[in-house]
Amino acid sequence: MSEHGQGHIINYSTLVTVWLALLVLTATTVAVSRLDLGALNIWAALGIACCKMSLVVAFFMHMKYENRLFQWFLFIALVTLTIFIGLTFFDVLYR
Amino acid sequence: MKPADMLNTQQGVDSAFMFIFWVSLLFLAGITVAMIYFVIRYHHSREPRPTSDKDNNLLLEITWTVIPTILVGAMFWYGWAGYLALRNVPEGAMEVAATARMWSWNFAYPNGKTSPKLIVPAGKPVKVSLTSLDVLHSFYVPAFRIKRDAVPGMDNYVWFNAERTGSYDIFCAEYCGVGHADMLSTVEALPDHEFEEWYQGKTATSQQDRAKELLGKYGCLGCHSLDGSKMVGPSLQGVWQREVVVLTEGAERKITSDEAYLRRSILQPGAEIVKGYPPVMPSFEGQISEDELHELMEYFQSQAEPKSGQLPGAALAASQGCLGCHSEDGTPRVGPSFKGLYGSRQVVLKNGQKLTLTADREFLTRAIREPASEVAEGFQPLMPPYPALTNEQLEQLLDYLESLR
Amino acid sequence: WSVLSFFMVGVLLGLLIRLELIAPGFNMMSPQMYNSLFTLHGVVMIFLFIIPGIPAAFGNLVMPIQIGAEDVAFPRLNLLSWYLYITGAALAVFSLFTGGGPPDTGWTFYVPFSARTTTNVSLAVFGVFVLGFSGILTGLNFLTTIHRMRAKGMTWTRMPLFTWSLYATAWVQVLATPILAITLVLIMAERILSAGMFDPAQGGDPVMYQHLFWIYSHPAVYIMILPGMGVVSDIIPVFARKPVFGYKAIAISSVAIAAAGSLVWAHHMFVSGMSDLAVLIFSALTFLVAIPSAIKVFNWVTTLHRGSITLDPPLSFALCFIFLFSIGGLGGLFLGAAATDVHVTDTHFVVGHFHYVMFGGTGFAFFAAMHYWLPKYFGRMYNKNIANLSCVIMFIGFNLVYLSMQIVGYEGMPRRYYDYLPQFATLNLISTVGSWILATGLIVMFVNLFRGLRHGEPVGRNPWGGASLEWMVATPPPLENFDGEVEVTHGPYDFKKAGVL
Amino acid sequence: MSEAGHHKDYEGAKLGMWLFLFTELLLFGGLFILYGVYLNRYPEAFKAGGDKLNVFFGGGNTVVLLTSSLSVAVGISALQKGNKKLCLGMLWVTIGSALLFLVNKFFEWSAKISHGIYPGSAHLKEMIPGESVFFGLYYITTGLHGIHVLLGAGILTWVATLVRSDKVHQGDFVTLENAGLYWHLVDLVWIFIFPLYYLIL
Numbered sequence A: 001m002s003e004h005g006q007g008h009i010i011n012y013s014t015l016v017t018v019w020l021a022l023l024v025l026t027a028t029t030v031a032v033s034r035l036d037l038g039a040l041n042i043w044a045a046l047g048i049a050c051c052k053m054s055l056v057v058a059f060f061m062h063m064k065y066e067n068r069l070f071q072w073f074l075f076i077a078l079v080t081l082t083i084f085i086g087l088t089f090f091d092v093l094y095r
Numbered sequence B: 001m002k003p004a005d006m007l008n009t010q011q012g013v014d015s016a017f018m019f020i021f022w023v024s025l026l027f028l029a030g031i032t033v034a035m036i037y038f039v040i041r042y043h044h045s046r047e048p049r050p051t052s053d054k055d056n057n058l059l060l061e062i063t064w065t066v067i068p069t070i071l072v073g074a075m076f077w078y079g080w081a082g083y084l085a086l087r088n089v090p091e092g093a094m095e096v097a098a099t100a101r102m103w104s105w106n107f108a109y110p111n112g113k114t115s116p117k118l119i120v121p122a123g124k125p126v127k128v129s130l131t132s133l134d135v136l137h138s139f140y141v142p143a144f145r146i147k148r149d150a151v152p153g154m155d156n157y158v159w160f161n162a163e164r165t166g167s168y169d170i171f172c173a174e175y176c177g178v179g180h181a182d183m184l185s186t187v188e189a190l191p192d193h194e195f196e197e198w199y200q201g202k203t204a205t206s207q208q209d210r211a212k213e214l215l216g217k218y219g220c221l222g223c224h225s226l227d228g229s230k231m232v233g234p235s236l237q238g239v240w241q242r243e244v245v246v247l248t249e250g251a252e253r254k255i256t257s258d259e260a261y262l263r264r265s266i267l268q269p270g271a272e273i274v275k276g277y278p279p280v281m282p283s284f285e286g287q288i289s290e291d292e293l294h295e296l297m298e299y300f301q302s303q304a305e306p307k308s309g310q311l312p313g314a315a316l317a318a319s320q321g322c323l324g325c326h327s328e329d330g331t332p333r334v335g336p337s338f339k340g341l342y343g344s345r346q347v348v349l350k351n352g353q354k355l356t357l358t359a360d361r362e363f364l365t366r367a368i369r370e371p372a373s374e375v376a377e378g379f380q381p382l383m384p385p386y387p388a389l390t391n392e393q394l395e396q397l398l399d400y401l402e403s404l405r
Numbered sequence C: 001w002s003v004l005s006f007f008m009v010g011v012l013l014g015l016l017i018r019l020e021l022i023a024p025g026f027n028m029m030s031p032q033m034y035n036s037l038f039t040l041h042g043v044v045m046i047f048l049f050i051i052p053g054i055p056a057a058f059g060n061l062v063m064p065i066q067i068g069a070e071d072v073a074f075p076r077l078n079l080l081s082w083y084l085y086i087t088g089a090a091l092a093v094f095s096l097f098t099g100g101g102p103p104d105t106g107w108t109f110y111v112p113f114s115a116r117t118t119t120n121v122s123l124a125v126f127g128v129f130v131l132g133f134s135g136i137l138t139g140l141n142f143l144t145t146i147h148r149m150r151a152k153g154m155t156w157t158r159m160p161l162f163t164w165s166l167y168a169t170a171w172v173q174v175l176a177t178p179i180l181a182i183t184l185v186l187i188m189a190e191r192i193l194s195a196g197m198f199d200p201a202q203g204g205d206p207v208m209y210q211h212l213f214w215i216y217s218h219p220a221v222y223i224m225i226l227p228g229m230g231v232v233s234d235i236i237p238v239f240a241r242k243p244v245f246g247y248k249a250i251a252i253s254s255v256a257i258a259a260a261g262s263l264v265w266a267h268h269m270f271v272s273g274m275s276d277l278a279v280l281i282f283s284a285l286t287f288l289v290a291i292p293s294a295i296k297v298f299n300w301v302t303t304l305h306r307g308s309i310t311l312d313p314p315l316s317f318a319l320c321f322i323f324l325f326s327i328g329g330l331g332g333l334f335l336g337a338a339a340t341d342v343h344v345t346d347t348h349f350v351v352g353h354f355h356y357v358m359f360g361g362t363g364f365a366f367f368a369a370m371h372y373w374l375p376k377y378f379g380r381m382y383n384k385n386i387a388n389l390s391c392v393i394m395f396i397g398f399n400l401v402y403l404s405m406q407i408v409g410y411e412g413m414p415r416r417y418y419d420y421l422p423q424f425a426t427l428n429l430i431s432t433v434g435s436w437i438l439a440t441g442l443i444v445m446f447v448n449l450f451r452g453l454r455h456g457e458p459v460g461r462n463p464w465g466g467a468s469l470e471w472m473v474a475t476p477p478p479l480e481n482f483d484g485e486v487e488v489t490h491g492p493y494d495f496k497k498a499g500v501l
Numbered sequence D: 001m002s003e004a005g006h007h008k009d010y011e012g013a014k015l016g017m018w019l020f021l022f023t024e025l026l027l028f029g030g031l032f033i034l035y036g037v038y039l040n041r042y043p044e045a046f047k048a049g050g051d052k053l054n055v056f057f058g059g060g061n062t063v064v065l066l067t068s069s070l071s072v073a074v075g076i077s078a079l080q081k082g083n084k085k086l087c088l089g090m091l092w093v094t095i096g097s098a099l100l101f102l103v104n105k106f107f108e109w110s111a112k113i114s115h116g117i118y119p120g121s122a123h124l125k126e127m128i129p130g131e132s133v134f135f136g137l138y139y140i141t142t143g144l145h146g147i148h149v150l151l152g153a154g155i156l157t158w159v160a161t162l163v164r165s166d167k168v169h170q171g172d173f174v175t176l177e178n179a180g181l182y183w184h185l186v187d188l189v190w191i192f193i194f195p196l197y198y199l200i201l
């Protein structure tokens, strides 16, 4: 264990690359929303948002370099949220 | 049992209940007995040192995971089957629409008839669709094990089959404010023909007809008139709660003819004789049944009720839910009582200021149209406005209030 | 600050007294007052007493020592959480005297009623919001502490079961409480901005409110009970003088309850108009939670087998816990089965159920914990015989109160009724009389406890012969708990190795 | 743990922060549940509502937030490398972005409100059912998010002063890192708000 708690330092260039990628994705999501894909629109929007989220979490928030425990925790939190949403829909969709 | 075969709503619920109950009782007893036995048997005075330090046994753990799992599985299944029976309405059920509001029920029938009580034919399935005009309520009839929320903006339903005639309590089971506990009604399950009579005709007449039939059947009308004229006995007009002077073994007493008295004078007519009449009436004890007596009493009572009972405004007050908060007999409930309201002096709060005014037509109109603008002192500003009320209906309500002054 | 946290619970209890006792008196107050009363009773009991109760009071005191840490991970955060708690409590109390009068919605704050009533709901809701925040902080503090601050040799399987239960609880607090927070924010938005989120006239759906509310509030009931189960798991082996039976099973079942407990919220909504498929799923999931609870009960009872049992007050309370919790939990099975729930939901059967689990369960566990750990922290012992006597009185009173409630509920008496039909009178009378007995027992217990802690016999390090770490430090524990590094070499119930057998 | 573990437990501090972020995530999660349910119920009304929101405000704010996220991240790397000046500069950029975001939001909201679209307004009640739900949710979600932006800006300002006075430095930067984490979360939430509210057409 290093002195600064795995103080992995991320290069500026990596950060900027990620930022660019995020901007590109933003443009994409706006563009996609102009197409008429029916119900797919919302899923496309969510999919892209999830990509953006992963980028931010992995690089800006250093999750990629944290230890396993953190990743597990994140996973638990996300699964919980998914379950809350999912189970609610069993009511709403089938009413 | 397949849900489709269910003839009523109780069976499924009760069998599930019994199953869970016995399993639970068994486990509870087992655990309790084991606990007590261990505490006594292994008390330190008997066993100064522990005789084992075994701290796990996989087989045991598995056993007591698997057995409860199976049991709860069965419980779940029973519960679900019973629930399905509650949801699958048999074909051909009569449909009644129940509307809940703070704090009363109103039931509307396919032919447009409405009633504050749920009057149904016994032995036939009835489907009650539920809506609410304001907040959540819940339609609960313990006798049929049914309950479902009435949610504004949502259509819910229950069904039941009252296999025997009788009167069953309806409760509001979802908390809905001050009047929650008073939001009661009943299911009145009538024999088929009576229901038809009620359903086709007017409530009052059918009851009246039945009573007259009885009075005829037992020959009462031979001696008692219904129009106030004296015959052999006193007239039955206005007999309910009337002040009379009676002779009890020769001594004069002044009494009010309440239900107890009226019953006595039918069953033991000799005990008290109204002054001025001969003691000739025969006893009807053993002839007239309790049901019939009850019917007569209700008839007398209904005859005695003030005229307002027949005014169209009275029906409105019931169907619009006014009576959920305002009484007709002077007791203050959520709102002031209607009795004596018309024309009385009232202290009201308007924009935080106290005003004293007379409850005339004008004031009462405002009180119904914009209830929040002036609120009678000591009451909460809870009353909803009634935009859907027509002017004509309003007039009817005012007439009705006037009749109660 | 730990002493403070105890103090607050004390103050709180004092505050509750009036509230509870009045509840069964039916004829002496107006309906509006009755409605405010059970609302406050519910809010205070749930949010002020039973949720923070064991974790905040005993968790903070005992848990760090049990894992060999000098304090929790974020002591300052803990202090903040305590201030928030006081603020929240103050707000809730404040809401009684200001605005349109005390809230009258029930502790569930169901819309549309809560959005319409003229009473002071907003402030009370805000108070609860603040309390929720306080709970979140406690939760994340515990998680971090348990992950990061275990002493050398304190492996996961050497953690006392009380700590395990707090660990599971903390997860629930962290992941479920935010949903409560947002729900409460929405009520305020509804009232203040008339946002119409749940207003059918504007296209909202009142049933969605219930989903959001119970997504938190069901897991919350496991926030209440898990620490109680932890206490009992710690106490039983000590007084049976043998290692707890099925350590792993109990630890895992704590986590399992926390996990499965998050999936069952809609069992409170079987008659709400929810879809039938949802009823099917949530009913099935509900039964899943019963299994780990059953496992725990069986393991506790088996721990007694072939031990050498001393019936000291902590054990008496713990055994009462098992019995009462079992009744409550088995009653929960009736509620979990769809058909039977339709009949008994929103009746006094439910009221009986949750008093059995909350009061008979968590409440008795709390009393057990007081009798178990407080001598350690005050250095003095209460009178054991009187404590046992009070336990018996309470046990009798308790069953009178709540068993009759369950029966009257089964007969069809709805809850939140200030007045009832004559057929329910007898059982209600029994219940009320029972509550007096119960109160007597409580008073005896508290008086004895307080007297003992001030004037009782001094006790040493380890009055009960426990093997977990809190019994190894001085009595009362010093500020930093341990002097120097700790190394743990044996399990929490290994009485032989701990040299206390 | 090391002797000084009590105050310098980086992992612990970060763990606590992450747990806190989860609670924030679920807080907004509650709103997203509602969003999902109502979108499902009133797809048309939500489209109509989305149409009335201005993509340029929304898109602009997205870029602002993404950029601010970059600047904190760079700021952290800078401090880790010992470049205090760059770090401070980056922090100011971030805080500036936050303010820019809020100003934008202010104009957007006031435009809406002047059109009579605000919770409880008479205009909303006349629209097709569901649209008022859409705007209700929109105001609550963006409002709550706005509060978080404000809080985040406050925290960053506080940390910036700590960096200035060398209380937070190359050897002890958890506070900065945690503040950064918080800020990223604010950004994350917006990443979802943007397509869900502004882009359903």
Ligand code: HEA
Pocket: B027, B028, B031, B068, B071, B072, C108, C221, C222, C224, C225, C267, C268, C269, C270, C286, C287, C289, C290, C291, C293, C294, C297, C325, C326, C327, C328, C329, C330, C332, C333, C335, C336, C337, C341, C344, C345, C346, C350, C353, C354, C357, C358, C361, C362
């Ligand atoms: C401490 C709090 C606590 C706990 C632990 C529980 C535990 C359980 N609860 Fe309870 N519950 C509440 C607090 C709690 N509850 C509250 C406060 C309400 C009402 C809220 C309100 O509306 O105001 C409520 C309401 C409530 C309802 C909704 C009722 C309604 O309103 O319609 C339901 C329905 O499923 C339910 C079910 C259960 C179940 C299945 C368990 C299970 O976890 C129980 C598991 C335990 C056992 C099963 C007993 C022990 C095991 C044995 C003795 C072995 C034998 C067992 C088997 C063979 C299975 N509860």
Ligand code: HEA
Pocket: C010, C011, C013, C014, C016, C017, C020, C021, C023, C024, C038, C039, C041, C042, C043, C045, C046, C049, C050, C105, C106, C107, C108, C351, C355, C358, C359, C363, C401, C415, C416, C417, C418, C435, C438, C439, C442, C443, C446
């Ligand atoms: C922890 C939770 C808890 C506890 C312990 C209790 C304890 C009690 N509760 Fe409560 N109750 C709830 C939680 C709790 N309740 C909740 C959540 C509701 C639902 C509210 C709603 O519907 O919204 C409810 C509702 C509720 C109702 C139903 C109201 C209705 O639906 O109409 C009733 C009715 O009898 C009742 C009675 C009681 C009684 C008699 C006690 C008694 O057991 C209390 C006995 C205790 C005392 C009498 C205190 C005496 C103590 C001392 C004297 C100690 C001295 C202290 C010091 C010196 C510090 N409660």
Ligand code: CUA
Pocket: B100, B101, B102, B103, B136, B137, B138, B172, B173, B174, B175, B176, B177, B179, B180, B181, B183
């Ligand atoms: Cu209507 Cu309760």
Ligand SMILES: [Cu+2]
Pocket: C217, C218, C221, C264, C265, C267, C268
């Ligand atoms: Cu529950």
